[in-house]
Amino acid sequence: MPPRRRLSAVDRGRALSWIHDGVCMREVARRLAVSHSVIQRLRDRFETTGRAEERPRPGRPRITSRQDDRFVCLAALRNRSLTSNDLRGQLRMAANVRVSDQMIRNRLHEASLHSRRPAVRTPLTQAHRRARVEWCRRHLRWTRQQWSRVLFTDESCFTLSHPDGRVRVWGRQGERFIDGTVQERNRYGGGSVMVWGGFHLQGRTPLHLAHGILTGVHYRNEILQPIAIPVLRAMGVRSTLQDDNATPHRACIVTNFLGQQGVQRMQWPANSPDLAPIEHLLDVRGRRVRDNHPLPEMWLSLVSYSCRNG
Known part of the structure; x- marks a missing residue:
């Protein structure tokens, strides 16, 4: 191992103390594992200037102004x-x-500018932004009692292979493609399950596994009528249903059905999934149950997690 060419502040003090006590410079260099010239320059600098610190070095001149x-x-x-x-x-x-x-x-x-992976958000036009602001102002002063009468609902697709960008691996140079640093991902997602659910301040709905493409008829017959409507009735006469502006949710047969049932529906601004708390809940739940199980096991894991955590 080649000798060092720099001394720390503590080592400089020790070296000068040994030289003052009469220890030869070669012995001091051996004790500190540095070259003899380092100790000699330290002694000469201390005798000339009375200081042990190295003089500031200008370094390479900057090309840019x-x-x-x-x-x-x-x-x-x-x-x-x-x-x-x-x-x-x-x-x-x-x-x-x-x-x-x-x-x-x-x-x-x-200048404190570093490369980062860009955050992802839904594209918003000026009309979208105005609608979001108006919705926030309309509900800004809602009380806890008012929010307790809202049933937040949504569907979410849980896939076996989800490129969420959260996975990181440690690797050395030249190890990019070894097995330990490669994440396998099915090109077509590896299968998925579509799950509908809802929650309110006092409880939640059971999870519903949607088979095939969700249409307005399926949404009315398989979700609203057997699940959502009884929950809304149990919440009270002034309960409100919150769902987004997906095509099955806003179909005419769904709107007419809710009107016949006397269900009040919350007006929802377009392209605003971040405003719905259930979106964040489903995201957390999906990340916790996604363990690369076969689809039936994933469904059982979702149901089990729902029963434990609500």
């Missing part, structure tokens, strides 16, 4: 999806400065 660094940062902030190669090209065209991709990344890191 402060103005160039600001240009790179502003270009990245204006278009967050630009790559370091794109930014390098823009800097070369604007200031005739040729740098490497790594230097571009270094300048962005100095």
Whole structure:
């Protein structure tokens, strides 16, 4: 192992103390596992300046100026999806400065800009945004009693192989494709089950396994009439059904059926799954029961988790 060429502040103090006590420099270098020249420079520097710290070193001069660094940062902030190669090209065209991709990344890191996986959200138009704001203002001052009369419902598709981007692996260079660092995923999802459920402040509905494509007729006959309506009746006369704007939910036969049953339905803004608490509940439940079981076992796992946690 080659000798070190740098000394820590503690080792510098120890070395100077030993030299003051008469220990030769080669013995001091041997004790600290450094080269003789390191101890000699330390002694000469202390005798000349009276200080043991190393003088600041200028390092390699920066190729980019402060103005160039600001240009790179502003270009990245204006278009967050630009790559370091794109930014390098823009800097070369604007200031005739040729740098490497790594230097571009270094300048962005100095400005606290780091590469991240982009967050995903539903596309929203201005009309969507206005509807969301109006819905939030309408329900901003709702009391706990008012929310207790709302039955939140939704369907969710649970797949055996779900690319949720949460899986990470540890690996060294050159180990990208070894078995331990590769996640197997079926190209077509490996099968799935469609589950409907609902909950309110005092309880929940049983889970319903939807077979085939969910239509308005199936939604009325298999979900609303046998499951949702009895729960709404038990909640009280002023209970409210919350479901999203999916095509089966807004079919005419469903709307007419709810009107005949006297069920009050909450108006829901389009493209707003994040506002429904059941969406977050189903997401958590799906991640906890997804253990790459066969489909019947996944259904049993969902039912078991629902019975334990509600």
